Amino acid sequence: MNLKDLAKTLGLSPTTVSRALNGYPEVSEATRARVAEAARRHNYRPNTQAKRLATGRAMAIGHVIPLRASGHEIVNPVFADFIAGAGEVYAQAGYDMVLSIVPDDDEERIYRELRSRGNVDGVIVHAPRAGDPRIALLSELGIPFVVHGRASGLRMPYSWVDVNNTHAFERATRFLTDLGHRRIALINGIETMDFALRRRRGFERALAAREIPCDPALMVAGEMTEAQGHDAASRMLDSAAPPTAFLTASFLSAMGVRRALWERGMKMGRDASIVTHDDELGYLKNGAEEPIFTATRSSVREAGRRCARMLIAQIEAGPGRAPQTDLLEAVLVVGPSTGPVPERAFHDGVLARHAHNGVRK
Incomplete structure (x- = not known):
């Protein structure tokens, strides 16, 4: 089944279906959920290679995980659920995930290499610290990014999803x-x-x-x-x-x-x-x-979904899109x-x- 067939089945335009699968914010949650369910039911997967050729993008999202001295970030029990939520959105939108686990002192080099090689279209930043230097670095490099969390002490605008x-x-x-x-x-x-x-x-x-x-x-x-x-x-x-x-x-x-x-x-x-x-x-x-x-x-899984949708929308919109924020309230x-x-x-x-x-x- 291709995109046109899926759109016809749903009674929607191909543009609306594409936007729903790619996480555009102007598509309602009800429509997004309906399209996602139909895509799963009909085993629809976007043609990633065709999208790469058509858009010139890598169709991949990067996750750079610093292997700190204590190792606490890579063994964080919430990480798998976050990735599961983000992965759902990537699969629907035809994006792959690139996971890099690096020592602290190699983190900046990896981000610069990702930028120069062009093998990801954007990155999600995990476990932010107060005044986190990665945010200024990614802004300087011009890589689209979304932070899972926030970094106290920074005045510059950036996109994030966080719990209050x-x-x-x-x-x-x-x-x-x-x-x-x-x-x-x-x-x-x-x-x-x-x-x-x-x-x-x-x-x-x-x-x-x-x-x-x-x-x-x-x-x-x-x-x-x-x-x-x-x-x-x-x-x-x-x-x-x-x-x-x-x-x-x-x-x-x-x-x-x-x-x-x-x-x-x-x-x-x-x-x-x-x-x-x-x-x-x-x-x-x-x-x-x-x-x-x-x-x-x-739900950290829902946070993963929201980060992924926000980042894909940023990538699809291109340079100049204003940073987006999403503050979730705990129950x-x-x-x-x-x-x-x-x-x-x-x-x-x-x-x-x-x-x-x-x-x-």
Whole structure:
């Protein structure tokens, strides 16, 4: 089946079908979904070679992944779901994906080579850091790009798709304070990463609004793994003033916190509360029908789709297209991992305040 046949089947013009498959923003989501479903049903695939000859483009999108000293980016559990979402859009639009895994000090060289060779039409930038130099470099090289996330401290305009991490963690922290929690721990991602900086900012903002001081002993940043959550929670729970609630930056970290509670005979939601961020991963679900954890939820697969559509639209439009942005809001999903502050902790807090004020019981 060719493009004209597919368009006739749908009762649409070939131009509309082509624009829907190529991610143009002026096509409605309903039409885009209808065209994508028909393309899958009829096993339609654009003729990539013909498009290369007709457009002079490579019909390929680049993903350059820096292999940092800790290796955290390439093993990031959200990466596969992001690529799956982006890959759906590439396949529909007839684009291939070029994945390059490089050492940090080779990253600039790889981008320059991609530009000089012309073997990709654009790139998606992953794991942005505050003031990320890759954004200025790609703008200088003239390569179309979209950032998955944002880079604090940059004033230059660029295209990005991001979750409102600050608002998500501010809302999650307020949810815990509304339940009476005052000793709330933050188990965050690596805070050179922009998303982690924004999440910490939301956490601190919510505490400040309730006049709750930030305790550095209850704030940890690092690799978002099950071991990180377990080890950090264990240290805090064994301290003289343990937290009654945990806010974690990943589902894996939350699982580690749950293990630390279990080892101490504690039940989450009763003896301590946990709120996490859920990227809605296809292979690591926050429960099936009912959630395991209270979570701020946002689909990283959908973010991949949106980044891919935005980049393809930028490529198709050619030079001069104004940068586009897309800020996604996370949804707060309530599960059994949260509950009111334990009564023991509440009374301990009252006694501590009386002692501080010189009042004896």
